[in-house]
Amino acid sequence: MTDVLRTPGYPLLLAALYVLGGHSVLVVALAQAGLRTLGAFLLVGIAERVIESRAVGWIAAILWLLAPLPTVLTGILFTETLFTTLLLLTLWFLTGEPSWRNALLAGLFFGFALITRPIAELLIPWVVLMLLLHKPLRSVLIKILPLALGVAIATGPWLAYTAAQFRTPILSTIGADNLAFYTSASVLAHEQGMGFSEASDRVHALYQQGLAQFQATHPAPASPSEEAAIKSQIAYRILLAHPLQSAWFNLVDSFNTLRPGVTYTVLFLIPGSLPSLVSEGSDFSPATAALGEPLVLGVTLALLLFYAPLYAASTLSLLLLFWKKRWQAVAAVVLPSAILFYAPGLPGNGRFRVPFEPLLCLLASAMILKVIEAVRSRKGGRSSPQQRVHAASSPGKGGEAA
Numbered sequence: 001m002t003d004v005l006r007t008p009g010y011p012l013l014l015a016a017l018y019v020l021g022g023h024s025v026l027v028v029a030l031a032q033a034g035l036r037t038l039g040a041f042l043l044v045g046i047a048e049r050v051i052e053s054r055a056v057g058w059i060a061a062i063l064w065l066l067a068p069l070p071t072v073l074t075g076i077l078f079t080e081t082l083f084t085t086l087l088l089l090t091l092w093f094l095t096g097e098p099s100w101r102n103a104l105l106a107g108l109f110f111g112f113a114l115i116t117r118p119i120a121e122l123l124i125p126w127v128v129l130m131l132l133l134h135k136p137l138r139s140v141l142i143k144i145l146p147l148a149l150g151v152a153i154a155t156g157p158w159l160a161y162t163a164a165q166f167r168t169p170i171l172s173t174i175g176a177d178n179l180a181f182y183t184s185a186s187v188l189a190h191e192q193g194m195g196f197s198e199a200s201d202r203v204h205a206l207y208q209q210g211l212a213q214f215q216a217t218h219p220a221p222a223s224p225s226e227e228a229a230i231k232s233q234i235a236y237r238i239l240l241a242h243p244l245q246s247a248w249f250n251l252v253d254s255f256n257t258l259r260p261g262v263t264y265t266v267l268f269l270i271p272g273s274l275p276s277l278v279s280e281g282s283d284f285s286p287a288t289a290a291l292g293e294p295l296v297l298g299v300t301l302a303l304l305l306f307y308a309p310l311y312a313a314s315t316l317s318l319l320l321l322f323w324k325k326r327w328q329a330v331a332a333v334v335l336p337s338a339i340l341f342y343a344p345g346l347p348g349n350g351r352f353r354v355p356f357e358p359l360l361c362l363l364a365s366a367m368i369l370k371v372i373e374a375v376r377s378r379k380g381g382r383s384s385p386q387q388r389v390h391a392a393s394s395p396g397k398g399g400e401a402a
Contacts, residue, residue: 004162004224007172009116010079032074032081040064042088043358049095050332051366059365064358068303069261069350072268079117080354086113087355094130095332103143107150115158118172122343126336133328166223176228178347180207183250184235186346190249191242206234253346258311260303261350266296313364333359
């Protein structure tokens with residue numbers, strides 16, 4: 001039986017590039033660099049539409065192209081570069097002129113994002129909300145149809161295939177694995193005061209019990225989609241037992257997403273220089289244990305020099321958007337960032353941040369431009385003592401009238 005742990009979007013891109021480039025990783029890296037460059041130009045247009053400033057867009061584009069972790073991942077066979085560009089294309093068409101064409105293309109690119117990384121499922125309400133912001137509301141209801149058509153064109157073949165294979169259409173089972181064995185296990189560990197490994201083992205035991213009960217009433221072996229349903233049921237049972245506590249613990253764990261990405265950067269610079277996994281505890285970063293190494297320490301400091309100001313500037317800009325009630329900008333930029341930040345929970349790391357990192361660059365750029373304008377205004381308002389004496393001695397219109 002075919003596995004559906006992963007979705008086919010990125011493998012299809014790799015297959016096409018290997019056919020064209022003769023199984024060359026360099027060709028993939030160049031293609032991914034092209035996708036990042038496209039994303040930079042999309043940021044300029046998105047900023048002009050949402051922030052109403054093309055200058056903010058150009059600053060964001062430069063920040064995005066200079067961002068260390070996305071640059072590193074451009075040279076690695078990971079889904080992030082493709083997924084991020086697809087989300088930016090979705091946002092580009094969602095913020096464009098309301099039309100059937102833009103709605104169809106937004107749905108098409110969002111559908112491709114869904115079969116690239118299933119975490120995009122959590123962004124479906126955001127996509128619908130972006131359509132609802134268009135006026136008049138009658139046109140919104142009409143444009144939902146081409147949006148849904150675009151999504152169906154992109155995801156339909158894969159869902160039809162999984163339905164034929166597993167009796168139920170499913171994008172992927174990885175979401176259920178993460179929800180059960182990481183998110184709910186972490187919440188259980190916090191609530192029961194036990195180690196993460198012990199909590200994960202307990203969730204595994206609950207899953208085995210649920211699977212045994214299912215097998216007792218179903219003659220055929222459980223399909224991957226049915227196994228995923230069992231894992232999800234167990235996870236929701238744990239999470240909904242204390243929903244507020246679960247939400248809080250997941251928020252705390254989600255800050256893993258803001259890690260700068262030291263492990264990926266070090267392994268990119270010197271492959272094999274760090275262990276690939278940490279087998280114990282809840283800290284999954286191999287770089288943490290090797291922080292005393294000169295290379296690891298140097299990379300950590302270099303990444304922090306970029307990301308600490310980025311986080312600070314984007315946070316200030318976010319607060320300013322709420323203060324000024326710029327709800328369209330909040331919906332377009334802040335909401336998807338918040339969803340992608342919160343969703344991973346414990347297994348989150350720097351890779352999970354990359355899809356919304358261009359939006360952080362956009363927020364930070366708005367604050368950077370305000371600082372630049374404030375400095376220019378302050379310099380423009382200053383005058384030398386000679387200029388002040390000259391201005392005082394020169395009769396103005398008011399002096400002539402007196």
